[in-house]
Amino acid sequence: MSEQNAALSWFTEQHGRAGSAFSLHVKALLHTEKTPFQSIEIYDTTDWGKLMVIDGCTMVSTRDNFLYHEMMVHPALFTHARAKRVVIIGGGDCGTLLEVLRHEEVEYVAQVEIDERVTRLAEQYFPELCASNGDPRAEFLFVDGIKYMAELEPESVDVVIVDSTDPIGPAKGLFHTTFYTSCCKALRPSGILVQQSESPLVHLDIIKMMRNAMRLSGFHAVRTLTFPQPLYPTGWWSCTMARKGADLSGFRERGAAAKRFATRYYNVDIHRAALALPEFMREAFGD
C-alpha cells in the first residue's frame, strides 16, 4: 500500500468479454479489504473523485455515478403511479437509495445489501451518496437479497430495484427466473422491477436472456433503457424494467416535469430518450 501511495499510477479494469480495458488515474489507494463476500478497494483519483472497486471491477466514482443512480431510479418511479414501498437489492453504496428517497410518495424503502462493508465504506468515502441514510423511511438489511425476495409477503411492494454487480460471482442468482418469480410475486399489481442490465454493445446476449427470463417469470411487459456510464465497459449501459399486469408504454410526464428535486442527468426528455431503441437492439429483441 505504501508503494501505491508513493507515486501516481493507474487503476485498470480489464473487460474480459469485451477485449477492452478502462483505467482511471489514481493518486492513492485509500483502503483495501477482503470481506466474506468479495474484495473491496477504495482509491483517490486525479479527476474522478473517489473510486470503489469490487473484485477488480470499477463500481462507483464520485464523478459519474449520478448517471447510473438517476437512471436506475427515476424512470421506474415516474412510471409507477404512486410507489409507496420500494425494495433495493444490492445498492450498498446508497446512491440508489438517495435517489429513491427524493420521491415524496415513497413511504418505505428496504435497502437489502448482502455485504455491510460496502455500505460502511460508502459512508466513509462517499458521504454525499449516504446523505439520506438517516431518513426514517429507510431500513437497512444486510442479508441475502435472493432469500429476502423469496420470503417477502406476496403483493407487498410497488417497485424492486436490482442494483447489483455483474451476473458472475455473488450476483449470479439475481439474473435467474427463480429470483424474478419471487420479485413478481412480491410486487403489487402494476408493480415494477428494474435491474441494471449491462452494456448493449457487448452484453446483448445477457440483456436478451434477462428479458426472456422476466417474461417467463410472469411479468406482462419488459423494456430496456440505455444511458451513458463511463466507468462501466464500453461507457454505455442499460437497465431493464419489467411490469406486473400492466404495460410500460408511457410514464408520468407531468409528474416528472414538476418534480421538486434536482437531477443532473434525468429529465422528461432524457426519460423518453432512454426508451428509444437503436436499430440493432430492436432487431435483437424482435420489438
Added chain:
Amino acid sequence: MSEQNAALSWFTEQHGRAGSAFSLHVKALLHTEKTPFQSIEIYDTTDWGKLMVIDGCTMVSTRDNFLYHEMMVHPALFTHARAKRVVIIGGGDCGTLLEVLRHEEVEYVAQVEIDERVTRLAEQYFPELCASNGDPRAEFLFVDGIKYMAELEPESVDVVIVDSTDPIGPAKGLFHTTFYTSCCKALRPSGILVQQSESPLVHLDIIKMMRNAMRLSGFHAVRTLTFPQPLYPTGWWSCTMARKGADLSGFRERGAAAKRFATRYYNVDIHRAALALPEFMREAFGD
C-alpha cells in the same frame, strides 16, 4: 513490430484531460507510418476488428464506428429538406462518406481530407467503410479543409460535415470562428454545419466554446446531439449542428421512417433521443 506481433498485448490511449485511459486488446500491429501530418498505426484487435490510431488516439474500429458515422450524417441529412451538395471536412476513413452516399437526394459530395494516407490505409484495412468510394457522386480532395472552405463559392453547398480529430494539433483551426464563418458563407440558406464535438462529460467547455463560436459566425440555430462511442474518452460523445437562417427544432420524421437503407443505430426514435439534453448540459448551455 515483430515483438509486438509475438504476443497478445494492449493498445492504450491515455486521455490527458480526463484522467482516464481506454485500451483494446490487440493481436498484431499491422502497419505504422509517419505522414507529413501525423503518425498512423493500424492494429488487429481480439474483439473490435481493425483499429486505426492517429497520433496516439484511437480513431476508428471495425466494431463501433457505425455509432459515430451514422450520427454524424443522418440527423443532419434528415433535418435538411433536400441536401444536394455535401462537403465532408476530414473523414478520411470514408465511413462518413459511406453514410452520406446512402441518401439518394445527394448529388455531389466533396471529401476533403488533408492526409491522403488515412484514406489509402482505410481502403486497405477498412474496405467496408470504403465500399462506396467509387460512387460517381463522390470527389476526393486531399487538401487543407480550412483553405477549401474559405475559397468555396458562396451559397454553393447544403451540408458541411466536420469529421475531424480533436481540437489540438492539425484540426485546431476547425474549431474557430474564422472557419465557421467560411462554412456559413459557403452554405445555401437553411444549410447545416455539423461537427463532432467531443465528450459532454469531460469536454463541456469545448462544446460551449464551439456553440458560441458558431453563433458568432452567423448561424441562426445551434443544437448538440449525444450518442455512445466506446472508442472515445468516457464512451459518450456528441456532435453539434448549426443552421444558417433557419431553426433546428424538427426533422423529416416521415423521411427518416421511410428511409430505403439499413442502419444499425440510427432510427427516428434515436434521432429524437439524441436531441434530448441532460439537465447538466441544459444548465451549461442556458437552454
